[in-house]
Amino acid sequence: MTDKFEQQYEAFVSFIEVMTPEEAVKRIRLFERSEEVIQRIVDRFERETISIREREEPRSVVFGNRVTWYTGPSPKDKCWPGITDILHKSPWSEKAIEDLNVASTKVVSLLNHPKERSFSTRGLVVGYVQSGKTTNFTAVMAKAADSGYKLFIVLAGIHNGLRRQTQRRLVQQLVEPNRSRWMQLTDPDKDFTPRANAAAYFAKSNKQHVLCVIKKNPRVLRKFSAWLESAAEYLADCPALIIDDEADQATVATNTINPLICEILGRLPKSAYVGYTATPFANLLIDPAAADLYPKDFIVNLPQPEGHFGTEVLFGRDPLPGEDPEDVPDGFDMIRDISDDEISQVRPSSRADADGFVPTITESLRDSVLYFWLSTAARKVRGTGNEHSTMLIHTSVKTSVHNSFHRPLEILRRSTESAFMANDPTLLDELRSLWEKETSRVDAESFNERKIEFDELADRLPAVLRSCKIIMDNSSSKDRLDYERGPVVAIAVGGNTLSRGLTLEGLSVSYFVRAVSAYDTLLQMGRWFGYRNGYADLPRIWMTGELQSWFRHLATVESEMRRDIDVYMTEDKNPLTFAVRLRTHPSLRVTGAAKMTNAVQAASAYGGQRVQTRYFRTDSSWLSKNQEAARALVARANDEGAEHVDRLTEGRYLLRGVTHDAVLDFLRAYNFHENSQECNSELLAEYIEKRVKFAGALTKWNVAIVGKPTDTDEGDTFEFSPNIRIKLVTRTRLKEATNPEVADIKTLMSRRDAAIDLDTRAYEAELTENEIKQERRKQEPGVGLLVLYPIDKNSVPSTKREKTRAPLAAEEHVIGVGLVFPHPNGDDTSIEWNYISADLSNVDIEEVDMADLELEDA
Numbered sequence: 001m002t003d004k005f006e007q008q009y010e011a012f013v014s015f016i017e018v019m020t021p022e023e024a025v026k027r028i029r030l031f032e033r034s035e036e037v038i039q040r041i042v043d044r045f046e047r048e049t050i051s052i053r054e055r056e057e058p059r060s061v062v063f064g065n066r067v068t069w070y071t072g073p074s075p076k077d078k079c080w081p082g083i084t085d086i087l088h089k090s091p092w093s094e095k096a097i098e099d100l101n102v103a104s105t106k107v108v109s110l111l112n113h114p115k116e117r118s119f120s121t122r123g124l125v126v127g128y129v130q131s132g133k134t135t136n137f138t139a140v141m142a143k144a145a146d147s148g149y150k151l152f153i154v155l156a157g158i159h160n161g162l163r164r165q166t167q168r169r170l171v172q173q174l175v176e177p178n179r180s181r182w183m184q185l186t187d188p189d190k191d192f193t194p195r196a197n198a199a200a201y202f203a204k205s206n207k208q209h210v211l212c213v214i215k216k217n218p219r220v221l222r223k224f225s226a227w228l229e230s231a232a233e234y235l236a237d238c239p240a241l242i243i244d245d246e247a248d249q250a251t252v253a254t255n256t257i258n259p260l261i262c263e264i265l266g267r268l269p270k271s272a273y274v275g276y277t278a279t280p281f282a283n284l285l286i287d288p289a290a291a292d293l294y295p296k297d298f299i300v301n302l303p304q305p306e307g308h309f310g311t312e313v314l315f316g317r318d319p320l321p322g323e324d325p326e327d328v329p330d331g332f333d334m335i336r337d338i339s340d341d342e343i344s345q346v347r348p349s350s351r352a353d354a355d356g357f358v359p360t361i362t363e364s365l366r367d368s369v370l371y372f373w374l375s376t377a378a379r380k381v382r383g384t385g386n387e388h389s390t391m392l393i394h395t396s397v398k399t400s401v402h403n404s405f406h407r408p409l410e411i412l413r414r415s416t417e418s419a420f421m422a423n424d425p426t427l428l429d430e431l432r433s434l435w436e437k438e439t440s441r442v443d444a445e446s447f448n449e450r451k452i453e454f455d456e457l458a459d460r461l462p463a464v465l466r467s468c469k470i471i472m473d474n475s476s477s478k479d480r481l482d483y484e485r486g487p488v489v490a491i492a493v494g495g496n497t498l499s500r501g502l503t504l505e506g507l508s509v510s511y512f513v514r515a516v517s518a519y520d521t522l523l524q525m526g527r528w529f530g531y532r533n534g535y536a537d538l539p540r541i542w543m544t545g546e547l548q549s550w551f552r553h554l555a556t557v558e559s560e561m562r563r564d565i566d567v568y569m570t571e572d573k574n575p576l577t578f579a580v581r582l583r584t585h586p587s588l589r590v591t592g593a594a595k596m597t598n599a600v601q602a603a604s605a606y607g608g609q610r611v612q613t614r615y616f617r618t619d620s621s622w623l624s625k626n627q628e629a630a631r632a633l634v635a636r637a638n639d640e641g642a643e644h645v646d647r648l649t650e651g652r653y654l655l656r657g658v659t660h661d662a663v664l665d666f667l668r669a670y671n672f673h674e675n676s677q678e679c680n681s682e683l684l685a686e687y688i689e690k691r692v693k694f695a696g697a698l699t700k701w702n703v704a705i706v707g708k709p710t711d712t713d714e715g716d717t718f719e720f721s722p723n724i725r726i727k728l729v730t731r732t733r734l735k736e737a738t739n740p741e742v743a744d745i746k747t748l749m750s751r752r753d754a755a756i757d758l759d760t761r762a763y764e765a766e767l768t769e770n771e772i773k774q775e776r777r778k779q780e781p782g783v784g785l786l787v788l789y790p791i792d793k794n795s796v797p798s799t800k801r802e803k804t805r806a807p808l809a810a811e812e813h814v815i816g817v818g819l820v821f822p823h824p825n826g827d828d829t830s831i832e833w834n835y836i837s838a839d840l841s842n843v844d845i846e847e848v849d850m851a852d853l854e855l856e857d858a
Contacts, residue, residue: 005040008032012041013071017147020113021045021069045071049109058103060300062110070109070147073101079142079209082177091533096305100132103302104139110298111272114148114239120265121272124247124295126562127302128310133276134166136302137243138173140274144241145174145181145209150202151240151268153224154213155261158246161473161481164188166245167213175211185212192224198231202238221260228267239270244293247275261293301562310555314541315548317555318614320563324769325612325747330734331552333441333804336542338364338513343544347395347513354398361408365393365511367434368542369412369491372509374435375538376464376489377457379508382450385534387487388506389464394494395513402472405493409470417465431461438540441803447536464489508535512543549675606687608773608823612749613816615673615742622671623793623812627718629669630788630815634720636662637703651709653724654757658701660692663786670817673742684819688784695824697782702757704787718790718813728792728813732805743808748789749818757785776822789816 008028015024025042032038049068053060073080087097112119127133141152156166167188175182183201186192192214195201201210214220228235242265265271273293304310311317316331338346345360361369369391376389393405419427432454444451473481473494481492483505492504532539543551617623637655640662645654664685672679691698707726708715717725733743755772758779767775791814797805808814 005037008037009041009044012045014074014076016045016069016113017074017076018115020115021067023115052105052109055102055106057099058106058300058302060106060110060298062298066110066297068109069113070105070111070143072105073143074146077143077146078178078181079145079174080139083139083142083173085177086173099303099305100135100139103136103300104143107136107140107274107300108143108147110300111144111149111241111274112239112270114144114150114270116270118269119272121274122293122296123272123274123298123300125274125276125300125302127276127278128304131278131302131305131310133278133302134169134245135173137245137274137276138170141170141241141243142174144272149209149239149241149272151210151238152212153240153242153264154211155216155242155244156213156246158216160191160215162245163191163213163215170211170213181208183208183210185210186214191215191217191220192227194223194227198227199234202231202234204237216257216261218256218260221257221264225260225264225267228264232267235267236269238268240268240272242268242271242273244273244275247277247293258293311551311558312555315551315555317552317559320556320560324751325749326751330746330804334540335548336364336367336540337548338362338511338542338544340544343513346511348398348401351398354396354400357401357404359395359401359405359408361412364542366412368509368511368540369409370416370431370434371438371540372491373416373461373464373468374431374438374454374457375508375535375540376468377460378452378538379506379535380460380464381452381456382534385532386506388483389487389489390481390504390507391491391509391511392494392504392507393491393511395511397514399472402493406470406472409491409493413465413468413470417462420461420465439537442537444537449535449537506535508532508539510541510543512541512547606684606819606821608821610749610754610769610818610820611679611684612747612818613672613676613679614746614748615675615744616810616814616816617671617673618741618743618808618810620811623810623814625669626671626815627812629666629671630790631720632669633658633662633666633703633788634705634724636665638721642703648710648726651707651727651729652756653705653707653726655703656757658703658786660688660699660701660784663701663703663784664688666786670815672817675742675744679817687821691824695782697822697824698784699782701784701786702780704753704756704785706753706756706787706789716792716813720788720790726790728790730795731789731791731814731816732795732797732801732808735804735806740809743810743814745791745808745816748816749787753787753818754785754820756787757783773823776820780822782822784822785820787818787820789818790814791816 012024012028015027019027025038028038028041048071052071053062053068084097084101087100107123107125110121110123112121125133125136127136137154141149141154145152154166154170156163167186171184171188175184183206185195185201192212200206212224214224242261244261265273275293275295312329312331314331314334316329319325319328342362342364345362346365347359348354348357359365372389372391379385379389393409395401416427420431435454435457439451467489469488469490471481471490471492473492481488481490481504488505634655637658640659642658643656645656647653667681667685667688670681672681688698705720705724705726707718707729710727716728718728719725731745731748734746751767751769751772754769755767755775758772758775791808791810793808793810793813795808797807
């Protein structure tokens with residue numbers, strides 16, 4: 001009986017390969033009369049499709065009543081096995097291939113069945129920059145082809161380089177393993193041009209799949225749309241999958257390209273549009289009610305692959321609400337500073353200065369180039385990983401500026417080669433010192449790599465210097481990056497052609513000072529994200545301190561955005577009932593202004609959160625004002641009769657029952673640094689006032705002061721009031737990503753301090769963040785906690801932390817502030833976060849002019 005049922009079920013699944021599930025049920029009724037058996041078959045099929053839809057990874061948000069039908073590859077498939085055969089011969093691990101199988105199955109299951117009469121699907125797949133999105137959508141295309149989709153349109157960015165690279169990848173992985181099954185409308189060297197007799201490609205007698213890889217270029221899209229129109233009567237039974245690579249670029253809110261894409265979709269009665277991007281900010285701000293490309297049917301959130309270098313890995317991020325700051329990664333020590341006074345020497349100060357600009361080989365640029373040659377030589381010694389080695393220099397969008405770098409860099413290459421061959425002691429000392437400094441800061445063994453000594457790589461350096469090419473890669477250059485003709489060692493100077501989708505093979509060093517205005521533009525320029533197999537310890541990025549802070553902010557935005565998608569999945573939301581929140585920044589737009597037309601303010605609240613100051617100015621006047629604010633708060637608490645709890649032997653002092661008015665006055669008097677986004681005095685005060693007014697909560701506060709225990713070695717104390725003197729605590733600044741006037745201490749408050757006003761058992765126990773919140777609900781419901789930290793201006797790092805930390809070097813003692821908000825018993829009262837971009841009218845920003853796309857050859 002079981003064997004017979006399995007045969008019947010397998011027959012049912014095979015029917016679904018050529019017909020819809022509804023038609024398959026009708027077909028199986030022709031040879032199975034038992035309704036009970038048929039229902040068992042249908043129930044099992046539904047369980048399998050639901051299990052795919054609800055898989056933990058990749059997470060997805062799906063329109064509530066959407067039917068899923070695809071249960072995975074079939075033994076009869078040809079296209080998907082062709083891809084796996086190639087991947088098995090590559091460095092891909094079995095786990096990575098299986099992860100790709102699972103993720104692509106999830107996406108295909110959310111498409112419509114190709115045999116449905118008509119459909120128009122809108123979906124979005126969110127990946128990471130340089131994380132294998134192309135391979136993912138290639139796998140989706142293969143499985144869709146095996147399932148009956150016929151026309152495949154890939155919108156491959158706006159530049160020829162990315163279109164060419166994408167076409168080659170698809171030919172290699174899709175077409176070549178099954179040449180008889182595919183017809184190509186484009187090739188690596190030629191974008192779409194109309195073919196004669198369009199109907200022949202879509203006639204029922206033609207069983208081949210049709211592949212077209214085109215740029216998002218107005219002229220190309222117009223030609224393609226007109227060509228489809230000429231075959232209109234044959235498209236009714238032509239299921240089409242449209243993959244929009246870099247779906248946030250040019251697709252959203254453009255006057256030419258967006259309507260043309262929508263027009264093409266309108267010509268296809270059976271179309272599934274799936275956008276792929278690592279920066280979905282613009283896509284998530286499209287008006288869902290408009291006849292546009294909002295991902296109304298599904299959003300899939302791809303997990304970060306193992307070994308991928310992403311924003312958070314390199315730059316660290318700030319803690320999200322509810323996270324313990326001590327558990328948040330701080331990024332690898334791979335970012336190096338470009339001082340502000342060097343910027344004008346490597347980038348024109350204004351557009352008017354671009355023509356005739358001559359860059360200087362500054363100290364940081366010289367270090368970055370020398371390190372690139374050294375790290376390339378070290379990789380040659382190892383003989384593992386990517387055979388190519390590339391450095392990226394990105395300072396401007398102007399091609400004239402790119403070209404101006406060629407001569408200075410070539411002179412540096414030749415002079416370095418000559419001096420090295422002549423055993424110039426000054427150069428040898430410089431190279432050895434640079435290499436030893438860099439390898440001491442990043443431990444190779446922690447990346448499972450062997451440390452390469454300078455004497456080992458020295459023998460490989462002459463060949464590296466001799467073979468290194470200086471390449472200007474932009475829309476006007478003829479000498480472009482080409483990895484098809486053997487190992488490449490190249491310093492690539494470029495702009496937009498290198499900043500979207502294009503993979504820079506073996507990228508190990510980046511020099512970046514480009515001015516940008518939006519999250520998506522900035523992230524996409526980070527070509528250093530990706531995989532670094534065989535040299536994971538060697539990548540370095542030179543950039544300004546401001547850019548470092550921006551990337552750290554973006555890592556936080558990314559993480560919060562992905563967490564929102566995950567939360568909405570568990571809450572059974574769908575793309576038409578939720579909106580992903582995107583944090584704003586005082587100096588950056590979330591995306592281009594035109595793409596934010598339909599954006600609105602989104603609410604956030606502090607309930608159950610722990611926030612703390614992390615950034616401080618180091619000048620005397622700024623710090624003195626904070627000292628005065630702290631003393632005024634303690635004095636007012638004394639005057640209002642707050643209960644005193646003395647734990648000075650532990651370095652703790654507690655004032656219970658402080659009024660909310662005293663806390664509000666303190667928050668308005670205290671200087672919060674603008675980099676501490678969540679510590680905004682206006683937002684904090686507004687939230688407290690609303691909680692007091694509408695919920696009767698936060699009327700009382702406990703104010704704690706945390707210092708060193710009194711029985712420690714001698715040290716300075718800070719006087720909050722005549723009867724409260726606390727020994728100063730030590731907090732040092734992060735060595736990297738800071739400027740002398742701003743100190744970033746990363747973490748101020750320990751998890752234990754969040755329980756300082758709870759009973760002794762809770763305070764002394766090693767409770768988790770959630771356990772502390774639960775105890776607070778029991779012991780201090782509705783009461784807020786404010787913690788003051790007097791920090792020694794002369795704080796220095798311990799010997800163990802000297803590699804990553806520097807002295808605080810403040811002019812006055814610093815007052816740090818932590819706030820712990822109780823979790824609300826009922827609905828929380830929200831405060832508004834500003835989602836309107838800052839005024840950038842006076843900032844010289846270089847942006848892509850969409851009108852220039854007409855100039856690129858079609």
